[in-house]
Amino acid sequence: MSSTAITEPSGPRPKHLTVGRIGLYAFLVIAALFFLIPLYVMIVTSLKPMDEIRLGNLFALPMAPSLDAWFKAWSSACTGLNCNGIHVGMLNSIKILVPSVILSISVGAVTGYALSFWRPKGANILFGVLLLGAFIPYQVFLYPLVRMLSMVSLYNSIPGVVFVHAIFGLPLMTLLFRNFYAGIPIDLFKAARVDGGGFWAIFLQLMLPLSTPIIVVAAILQITGIWNDFLFGLIFAGRENFPMTVQLNNVVNSSFGEKEYNVNMAATILTAIVPLVVYFVSGRWFVRGIAAGAVKG
Known part of the structure; x- marks a missing residue:
């Protein structure tokens, strides 16, 4: 009477989604969005001219991206009476x-x-x-x-x-x-x-x-x-x-x-x-x- 050995497949076992794992992923996504959304708004706003900003589309991508605001902030933005930038x-x-x-x-x-x-x-x-x-x-x-x-x-x-x-x-x-x-x-x-x-x-x-x-x-x-x-x-x-x-x-x-x-x-x-x-x-x-x-x- 011969017996056959049952061998398990090699390699990493697949990870099954559990309630705890789903909750962890949801928390990580929410935490990432909590920090990334303000950063996104800051970046796109800095690339928009004031005409676009007045439209009130906070999350819209800039229609005509420009670095003029960056150059002005760096070299000529006013701090009181001095306009030497930051x-x-x-x-x-x-x-x-x-x-x-x-x-x-x-x-x-x-x-x-x-x-x-x-x-x-x-x-x-x-x-x-x-x-x-x-x-x-x-x-x-x-x-x-x-x-x-x-x-x-x-x-x-x-x-x-x-x-x-x-x-x-x-x-x-x-x-x-x-x-x-x-x-x-x-x-x-x-x-x-x-x-x-x-x-x-x-x-x-x-x-x-x-x-x-x-x-x-x-x-x-x-x-x-x-x-x-x-x-x-x-x-x-x-x-x-x-x-x-x-x-x-x-x-x-x-x-x-x-x-x-x-x-x-x-x-x-x-x-x-x-x-x-x-x-x-x-x-x-x-x-x-x-x-x-x-x-x-």
Whole structure:
């Protein structure tokens, strides 16, 4: 009597649609539309002349697409009495962004490393104070910071607003790096100590090369947060150093006769380009950094 073995077909099994899977797909589609529809309206409006915009067809494609609104938003849109466009604010934003990101990440990495491995006296108290600073509303500190920066001649200047961004970014950066370093085996640190490594040698030669995922996460958070900031730029930068977000506000709220919605939409997209590019280019690294320990602890 012979028996035949029943073999299952090779390859991945087909995925059957379930109620849960249908609900998940529906949620993803609705979420995508929630963000893509406003972006679509902004793009098509920025490409329309005002004659088409007055027709009121919000979702209609432009009949005669034109980049005139983009060029005007960039180079000649008026912010109050000055009609230099929004490009002036981009240069100021870059001057504020680069040193703020470097300073906040550098100090946060060193502080998180020290609190994870070296544990100085009062480390828990210091960490608690830093965490407390992350949850106190910024508005509480505005007036004291204005007075302090005025006393040291940093008010209404690029260094002043860089200092403010670095200070307010420090709690989050310290938390990220401390939790990341807490996931590194302590035996690795002890072995480096046995080999004679000091504080800076271990940090620069051992910990920093391992920190690429969390540095990417920290950079994305700081770049988007600082670039999109309006409050600190308005209060601490000074009129000559207004970042792009403040310039955008001035463009939108400065009107002479007719409200130019196409120019306003183009200026808004130009202001958002940097954080959008950062997310699109490094989004995969952001997910890897989160998985590697950004939320451990």
